[in-house]
Amino acid sequence: MGATKTEHFTDKQNAIATLAKALGHPARVAIIDYLLKVDACICSDIVNELPLAQPTVSQHLKELKNAGLIKGDIEGNTICYCIDEKALDKLQSYFANISTKLEKNKKDCC
Amino acid sequence: MGATKTEHFTDKQNAIATLAKALGHPARVAIIDYLLKVDACICSDIVNELPLAQPTVSQHLKELKNAGLIKGDIEGNTICYCIDEKALDKLQSYFANISTKLEKNKKDCC
DNA sequence: AATCTTTATCGTAATATTGCAATATCAATA
């Protein structure tokens, strides 16, 4: 085996898992951090910013894009990547919701 | 290769990546969902709840525990797993912070 | 003590991820 059994879970669970997985690598977290920092959508000095070879960075960008966390527009011979707010909003509200529930329950086991 | 180059990233980036990675599988999202739903720290009917074999569930629980997302206490011959608020708070504030920054920048590229 | 119940571990097969060198692509510029 080795393949995730996605079909047995709800769409929502799969959606969160996909987004979380995309952020499950420090390089990809670093890319998001960088895109937030340079508040214009500066393109890929990302390669210079990261301690990884260009093909590796390109691959990480692709994964972030597939997951919907970033979008990229061609702009001449470079590409302008930027954060896709929708995906991050989804994550934000997911965790905010969890925090609310945890606050309410306030059980003291474990 | 194939091993993540964690040493090149910041502690914070690695910390977020570790937590996100732990949620990067629908079964583990489902486990968190379940622990939230049963508002007592009910133990492992989790196995019955999930479409996976017991050793597989046990492995997923171990990963959530290693990442710090859940904690488990032995209680007789069963184990009481429950959500570790600290980790979820960390995620919640990470994404809340991102949302705030996105709100502020409101750039319209891409 | 023998058995049951619950959970963990081991071993292993299938598959996915990570990383990079080499190469391709393609728009801009000389």
Added chain:
DNA sequence: TATTGATATTGCAATATTACGATAAAGATT
């Protein structure tokens, strides 16, 4: 049009993840 610069793709090696059957461990029950 030949070259440069930015990005993507291919191919491959190393490693990690996912899943589960078999088995182990250990408290509870008979």
